[in-house]
Amino acid sequence: xxxxxxxxxxxxxxxxxxxxxxxxxxxxxxxxxxxxxxxxxxxxxxxxxxxxxxxxxxxxxxxxxxxxxxxxxxxxxxxxxxxxxxxxxxxxxxxxxxxxxxxxxxxxxxxxxxxxxxxxxxxxxxxxxxxxxxxxxxxxxxxxxxxxxxxxxxxxxxxxxxxxxxxxxxxxxxxxxxxxxxxxxxxxxxxxxxxxxxxxxxxxxxxxxxxxxxxxxxxxxxxxxxxxxxxxxxxxxxxxxxxxx
Numbered sequence: 572x573x574x575x576x577x578x579x580x581x582x583x584x585x586x587x588x589x590x591x592x593x594x595x596x597x598x599x600x601x602x603x604x605x606x607x608x609x610x611x612x613x614x615x616x617x618x619x620x621x622x623x624x625x626x627x628x629x630x631x632x633x634x635x636x637x638x639x640x641x642x643x644x645x646x647x648x649x650x651x652x653x654x655x656x657x658x659x660x661x662x663x664x665x666x667x668x669x670x671x672x673x674x675x676x677x678x679x680x681x682x683x684x685x686x687x688x689x690x691x692x693x694x695x696x697x698x699x700x701x702x703x704x705x706x707x708x709x710x711x712x713x714x715x716x717x718x719x720x721x722x723x724x725x726x727x728x729x730x731x732x733x734x735x736x737x738x739x740x741x742x743x744x745x746x747x748x749x750x751x752x753x754x755x756x757x758x759x760x761x762x763x764x765x766x767x768x769x770x771x772x773x774x775x776x777x778x779x780x781x782x783x784x785x786x787x788x789x790x791x792x793x794x795x796x797x798x799x800x801x802x803x804x805x806x807x808x809x810x811x812x813x814x815x816x
Contacts, residue, residue: 599800601650608643627762640777644784718783
């Protein structure tokens with residue numbers, strides 16, 4: 572966003588406006604995505620605690636917040652890597668100067684050639700960033716990569732959903748990567764519904780998605796020894812009190 576400002580000079584007749592200037596500012600949506608993911612995951616936990624004593628039932632409120640937590644967790648990770656590359660490409664922030672001028676120049680060149688990453692997958696961007704910074708490749712069969720890929724696959728299943736008849740966890744391919752990752756939805760305990768999606772998409776899934784995304788992001792920035800916005804600016808989950816009328 573931009574703010575209008577005035578350029579003034581001190582002359583004999585006093586302060587005189589000589590020109591208008593603009594001050595530019597840059598927003599980092601990764602921090603907002605992370606806040607929303609945490610908020611949704613917290614809501615799902617509180618909701619299950621309140622209603623789990625009821626008979627097994629599908630709750631649209633719970634399902635929507637779980638899905639939102641998953642979507643926002645992936646949005647956080649994607650926004651973070653795009654901010655990393657774009658800030659370096661634009662020579663915007665000095666928080667990455669410790670990577671060294673040669674590394675920064677190579678990153679700028681890659682981001683230009685890659686067309687700002689428009690057709691590059693999220694995980695490939697992270698792999699390229701590590702490679703360009705002299706870090707070893709991810710072990711794709713270990714954490715934090717394995718869980719992060721599973722969260723992205725779950726997000727993709729939600730966004731590009733195709734309905735089908737379900738009878739067990741093998742009905743959707745994505746389910747096989749989720750089994751054993753988190754506790755079942757407490758609201759569906761004792762139900763005869765298929766494990767995925769009905770018993771899988773609960774507070775445990777939401778908390779796992781957010782913690783997996785945060786672990787993946789922390790692993791990335793700590794390996795590079797950089798401090799992006801989400802590590803510097805902290806926002807409480809509780810909103811501020813509304814002013815009295």
